[in-house]
Amino acid sequence: MDYSRDPGGLAARRRFLAGAAGAAIATALPSFAAPTLENEIAERARALVTGRITPLRLLIPEGCRANIVPVIERFRDATGIDVTPIETQVDDIAATLAFDALGGRSNYDLALPATFALPDLVAAEAILSLGTYAARHEPPGFRDGILYRVGDRFDDELYGFQSDGDAYLMFYHRDLLEDPDERARYADLHAEELGVPSTWEELDRQMAFFHRPDQGLFGGALFRSTGYLAWEWWVRLHAKGVWPLSDSLEPQIDGDAGVEALEQMIWASAHLVPEARTLGLFANWERFARGDIYCNIGWGGTQKYLDAPRSTMRGRMIHGPTPGGIVDGELLRTPYFNWGWSYVVTTGAAHPELAYLFAMFASTPAMSTLSVGQPDGFFDPYRPEHYVDPTIRALYGDEFLAVHEASLRQALPDFYLANRGEYFRLLGEWLDRALDGRVDPATALTNVARGWEALDSRATHERQIERWRALRAKYPPDIAARLRDLG
Numbered sequence: 001m002d003y004s005r006d007p008g009g010l011a012a013r014r015r016f017l018a019g020a021a022g023a024a025i026a027t028a029l030p031s032f033a034a035p036t037l038e039n040e041i042a043e044r045a046r047a048l049v050t051g052r053i054t055p056l057r058l059l060i061p062e063g064c065r066a067n068i069v070p071v072i073e074r075f076r077d078a079t080g081i082d083v084t085p086i087e088t089q090v091d092d093i094a095a096t097l098a099f100d101a102l103g104g105r106s107n108y109d110l111a112l113p114a115t116f117a118l119p120d121l122v123a124a125e126a127i128l129s130l131g132t133y134a135a136r137h138e139p140p141g142f143r144d145g146i147l148y149r150v151g152d153r154f155d156d157e158l159y160g161f162q163s164d165g166d167a168y169l170m171f172y173h174r175d176l177l178e179d180p181d182e183r184a185r186y187a188d189l190h191a192e193e194l195g196v197p198s199t200w201e202e203l204d205r206q207m208a209f210f211h212r213p214d215q216g217l218f219g220g221a222l223f224r225s226t227g228y229l230a231w232e233w234w235v236r237l238h239a240k241g242v243w244p245l246s247d248s249l250e251p252q253i254d255g256d257a258g259v260e261a262l263e264q265m266i267w268a269s270a271h272l273v274p275e276a277r278t279l280g281l282f283a284n285w286e287r288f289a290r291g292d293i294y295c296n297i298g299w300g301g302t303q304k305y306l307d308a309p310r311s312t313m314r315g316r317m318i319h320g321p322t323p324g325g326i327v328d329g330e331l332l333r334t335p336y337f338n339w340g341w342s343y344v345v346t347t348g349a350a351h352p353e354l355a356y357l358f359a360m361f362a363s364t365p366a367m368s369t370l371s372v373g374q375p376d377g378f379f380d381p382y383r384p385e386h387y388v389d390p391t392i393r394a395l396y397g398d399e400f401l402a403v404h405e406a407s408l409r410q411a412l413p414d415f416y417l418a419n420r421g422e423y424f425r426l427l428g429e430w431l432d433r434a435l436d437g438r439v440d441p442a443t444a445l446t447n448v449a450r451g452w453e454a455l456d457s458r459a460t461h462e463r464q465i466e467r468w469r470a471l472r473a474k475y476p477p478d479i480a481a482r483l484r485d486l487g
Contacts, residue, residue, distance in 0.1 A: 037139075037364050042078035044137060045357040055082035056355055059097070059111035061090040061341060063282070063301070067377030068112075070370050071362045083358060090114075090281055091227060094121060094421075097346060101126035106348025110355040112163065112341040115151035116414040120421045122154050127344040129157045133356040145365065145383050147405070148337050150413040150474050155467070160342035161363040163371070165382030167407035168231060168336045169400075170203075171288070171296040171306065172196060172318040176210060185209075196320040198331055200236050200261075203295070203323045204268045210294035211271035219271035221288045221296040224435065225280060230428040231338045232297065236261035238334040238412060238483065239325035243472070246485045249456060249465045251449035253427075254442065255486050262434055262441040269435055277435075289313050297322070299339060300380025303400050308375065319403045332482050335407035338414055341379065382408065410476045417467050419455045426451040 060068055065085055072083045086108065088096060094117035100107050101124050113121060121127045143149055148167075152160045176182055177194065186194040186209055197203040207219030223229055237244060240257040252258070269276070279287055285305045288296040291312050296302070306313045324333035343359035345352050361367055365385045372379045373391040386392050387405050396404070415423060427448050434444040456464055472480065 041361045045079045055084040056109040058085050059108045060085045063378045066374040067371045067379040097126040098124040109349040110345050115340040115342045131158045147408045161359045164341040164379045166299045166339035167411045170320045174316045174318050200323045207271040218273045218293045221293045224276040226428045226432045241327035243483045251452045252486045254445035254449040259441050301378030319400045321407050335411045337411035
């Protein structure tokens with residue numbers, strides 16, 4: 001392998017270790033994170049092949065081909081084994097894998113579903129446990145450098161390789177936020193300075209202030225499509241200092257905090273672009289890029305798109321974490337990991353161990369740095385090496401990376417329980433009805449809570465309680481200590 005061409009390889013590592021900041025990080029990295037690790041994995045893959053084999057088939061989300069192809073090329077050069085990427089829409093990966101498993105088909109060897117889909121894919125018997133392969137191939141501490149590792153496991157079994165660091169973040173239009181006249185008007189109106197908001201209430205006021213449709217200006221582009229809107233409410237609820245479920249699995253979402261969070265979200269929705277209800281992922285980016293919206297919510301992929309050389313928003317954004325709430329007189333921030341792609345091996349894989357080794361190869365510090373550093377792909381940083389790599393720093397900008405890393409290190413885990421998809425489908429559908437005015441917020445959330453209780457009865461209730469308690473234990477300690485159970 002030619003590491004002189006590898007941004008995550010030997011040359012980059014030497015530059016990284018040369019700096020004081022790099023040296024501080026390097027002390028926490030496992031000793032095996034040397035550039036020979038990829039070669040060792042490649043040798044193991046070669047040893048499994050006794051003749052010609054068909055290429056491994058990798059199902060990938062739309063927009064990530066650029067991240068994958070360079071890694072495939074390195075793997076092929078090192079092993080002689082090819083990988084064929086098969087692209088589908090970002091929201092269809094998990095359903096495609098589940099339908100394949102249900103029909104007894106074997107169209108893919110491995111895939112990149114969203115991390116939140118792993119519990120449902122396990123239930124559908126669509127993906128394999130990787131524990132046996134990890135015991136055979138992974139050096140001790142291989143995953144220690146990954147900043148967010150909660151989503152790789154379900155029921156204490158290993159199923160994935162995190163490949164993408166998706167902490168939810170805010171994007172603000174710098175021209176508006178720093179305009180002296182706007183700042184003076186806002187201060188006169190609200191008796192407070194206009195700046196990056198600390199709380200959801202501040203953000204909602206700011207979006208209302210900038211929402212001037214008659215002037216062609218809009219307050220925000222926050223997601224309001226059914227499949228995405230639950231994420232914002234989830235953060236708003238946690239920011240009020242409440243667990244969504246009690247320690248014994250009783251829904252708490254329909255209490256005063258949940259209803260208030262939904263009421264505030266409905267009020268905020270009046271200050272978004274009119275098409276917010278129909279904008280999907282890429283359409284949301286395209287709409288915000290017009291430059292007539294005060295703020296947006298998104299991920300590192302959002303930053304890559306909006307700060308690309310061709311974008312009209314390049315260099316015109318200020319970044320911040322998702323807003324928090326005031327709990328017991330102090331600010332509580334609740335950053336959230338709500339997406340992220342993970343390598344998994346399918347139950348129908350023709351070559352499951354080879355598929356595992358490719359996923360491990362792609363997840364090494366060097367290969368993951370190469371992958372994240374592709375300007376036309378939307379994988380985001382998730383290892384310390386990524387944040388100091390010159391190529392990645394040039395792509396994202398140091399200001400964004402500082403906010404991203406801090407959020408990723410303190411992110412709430414997603415809702416990794418059995419029936420996770422059904423939990424959030426019910427939540428999204430009833431939130432949508434409340435936002436449309438078809439039902440009041442209290443009724444909407446009561447219906448969600450009753451639906452969740454019915455889901456619990458379908459799973460083994462005591463096992464689900466164990467899962468929830470284990471997940472609560474994985475919340476960042478500083479956040480968990482400030483969340484409360486009701487009643």
